[in-house]
Structure formats: C-alpha cells, structure tokens
Amino acid sequence: MxxxxxxxxxxxxxxxxxxxxxxxxxxxxxxxxxxxxxxxxxxxxxxxxxxxxxxxxxxxxxxxxxxxxxxxxxxxxxxxxxxxxxxxxxxxxxxxxxxxxxxxxxxxxxxxxxxxxxxxxxxxxxxxxxxxxxxxxxxxxxxxxxxxxxxxxxxxxxxxxxxxxxxxxxxxxxxxIQGIIETLPKEKRILVTAHDAFNYFGKSYGFEVVGLQGLSTATEAGVQDVQKLAAFIIDKNVKAIFVESSVPKRTIEALQAAVNSKGHKVEIGGTLYSDALGNDGTVEGTYIGMFEYNVNTIVSALK
CATH class of the missing domain: 3.40.50.1980 (Nitrogenase molybdenum iron protein domain)
Structure with a gap:
C-alpha cells in the first residue's frame, strides 16, 4: 500500500x-x-x-x-x-x-x-x-x-x-596502493568481509574475496553460511576478517565466534568502507581517501 x-x-x-x-x-x-x-x-x-x-x-x-x-x-x-x-x-x-x-x-x-x-x-x-x-x-x-x-x-x-x-x-x-599491496605476500591475500563488495578489488590486486552475505546485503547469512565460512578461514589460516561501515557488524562477530569456538583464533582486522564513504570532512569521506584507507587496513591486518 x-x-x-x-x-x-x-x-x-x-x-x-x-x-x-x-x-x-x-x-x-x-x-x-x-x-x-x-x-x-x-x-x-x-x-x-x-x-x-x-x-x-x-x-x-x-x-x-x-x-x-x-x-x-x-x-x-x-x-x-x-x-x-x-x-x-x-x-x-x-x-x-x-x-x-x-x-x-x-x-x-x-x-x-x-x-x-x-x-x-x-x-x-x-x-x-x-x-x-x-x-x-x-x-x-x-x-x-x-x-x-x-x-x-x-x-x-x-x-x-x-x-x-x-x-x-x-x-x-x-x-x-599497488606499492602497499606488494608488501603483502600473495598467499596472505584472502579478504573475508561482511558481504561481497570487493570482487573487483580482488580481481584487480590478486585477492581471494569471500563475503558472508553474498553480493547484496538484502541476503541474510544463515547458520550454515557462518559454519561453512568458519571452516574456510581455519583451512586457509586466515589471520583477520573485516566488518563494513554500511553493514551491521553482528554477522562478522558471529563468524569470529564460530571460528574461535573451534580453537582457531581470528581477529577482526578493522572496518572497511564498501558501499558508502566515511563522514564528510574526513579523509575516508572521499573516494581516494577511502580506497587508500581500506588498503592500509587490509594489508596491516593480514600481514
């Protein structure tokens, strides 16, 4: 109506x-x-x-x-x-x-x-x-x-x-950003985020990208999705996973808990800007600043 x-x-x-x-x-x-x-x-x-x-x-x-x-x-x-x-x-x-x-x-x-x-x-x-x-x-x-x-x-x-x-x-x-990414060994270039917003980034810079909620945030992640991704993180020995500024962090926190419950520690490496920039007046509030911030956050957490 x-x-x-x-x-x-x-x-x-x-x-x-x-x-x-x-x-x-x-x-x-x-x-x-x-x-x-x-x-x-x-x-x-x-x-x-x-x-x-x-x-x-x-x-x-x-x-x-x-x-x-x-x-x-x-x-x-x-x-x-x-x-x-x-x-x-x-x-x-x-x-x-x-x-x-x-x-x-x-x-x-x-x-x-x-x-x-x-x-x-x-x-x-x-x-x-x-x-x-x-x-x-x-x-x-x-x-x-x-x-x-x-x-x-x-x-x-x-x-x-x-x-x-x-x-x-x-x-x-x-x-x-190419220079920053080259400091991260290729075997560590695995990016796990709340949803699949980073596939073009991954394709451009050689990252394997996995999103918990898929391409759209309208798609809810279920228990099986969390358990499946937790097993992937343990198998690949992923050091850090990331929340996104425009997506509630509870799903990534649930993923972290699922991994930790199996005896494998994974950190939340920080918050990435995916579908929206940061606040006006900040560096992350610009496209260029957002992109550089994301790359620094990803590389620093995965090293």
Missing part, C-alpha cells in the same frame, strides 16, 4: 512540477551513493550544486526514497547514479522519470559488459560494486565531465580541466 502511495506521489510531482530555476545560475545535480557524490563534486567544482541522497554508512542496496528525495530528483537538472541494480529500490522511480523525458544517468552502464563480473543475484546479472576497480571509476569521471560539458557548455573547459586533474589523482592512487 505504501509503495502504491509513493508511486502516485511520484507521478503527481512529475506531471505538476516544473524544474526549479538553477540556483545562482548553476546546474542542480542529484546523486545517489557517496562515491558518486564525491566524484561529481570533484568534476563539477564550484560550477554546480550537488546534493547526494545517501550519506555515510547508508546501504544503497536497501535505500528507499522518501517523498523529499523524489522532489529533489524531479527538480534536478541532472541525476547520476551507479546502476547495475545497486540502488534496487530506486529503480522503479528512475523508470517512471525516464518515461517523462528526464533520463537519470547510470554511470556503470558505460562499462563494457564483457569485462564485468557476472552475478545471478542482481537483476542486471552483474556485480554492481564497480567503483573498486579504479579504471572503471576513471570512466565514471570522463562520463560525468562529458555530461556536464554538454549541459553547461560555457563551463566545459573548467569541467575538462577538473577531469584531467582528478584522473591524475586517480593515477597516483593506483600507484600508491
């Missing part, structure tokens, strides 16, 4: 609302995840107004739009989201908007599908956690710069310069 009321509300706004005038002459942009919000702020700079729907610690798999969110989306000049069904509960809203000539831009849809990791658990049939491949995030940056330049041609040179500078920072990030 609540779902039907929200859809009616969406349609009412779409048909009755006209886009607000650009605040201070700038494009009004709405984003979904914190990673995309940070990216658009870096490319758009002072020439755009950016409002992210999701904050630190928010799980995009489970996020539901409020009436206020719908108003923001309808009144935006541009909407950027991840896609590949990451924001599963927002898909119907985006579809309704697309039918009314406003086309939200799914950045992950720009990626060559032949290079993506397959998944039977998402409607897209692909693992949506693509931001953990920095090469893909560079594609995001270029797409954002292209869209902003098209919508606001008078500032195109500024967007292109911001893109150039940001891509250089991503190049530096790639080199830095």
């Amino acid at each position: 609540k779902k039907n009321i929200l859809i009616v509300f969406i349609l009412a706004i779409i048909f009755s609302c006209k886009n607000n005038k650009k605040e201070n002459g700038k494009l009004n942009i709405v984003t979904t995840t914190t990673m995309i919000t940070d990216l658009v702020k870096n490319i758009g700079g002072d020439y755009v107004n950016v409002e992210g729907l999701m904050g630190s610690g928010v799980d995009p798999h489970l996020y539901k739009a409020s009436e206020g969110d719908v108003s923001k989306l309808v009144n935006a000049d541009i909407i950027f989201y991840n896609g590949l069904h990451l924001e599963g509960k927002l898909v119907e809203i985006f579809e309704k908007m697309e039918s009314q000539t406003k086309t939200p831009i799914a950045l992950a849809e720009e990626i060559d599908k032949n290079t993506l990791i397959g998944s039977d658990y998402f409607a897209s049939n692909y693992d949506p956690h693509v931001w953990f491949n920095i090469a893909y995030f560079k594609q995001f940056a270029s797409k954002v710069a292209s869209v902003l330049s098209e919508k606001d041609p008078k500032n195109a040179a500024n967007y292109n310069e911001n893109e150039k500078q940001y891509l250089a920072k991503l190049d530096t990030l790639q080199s830095k």
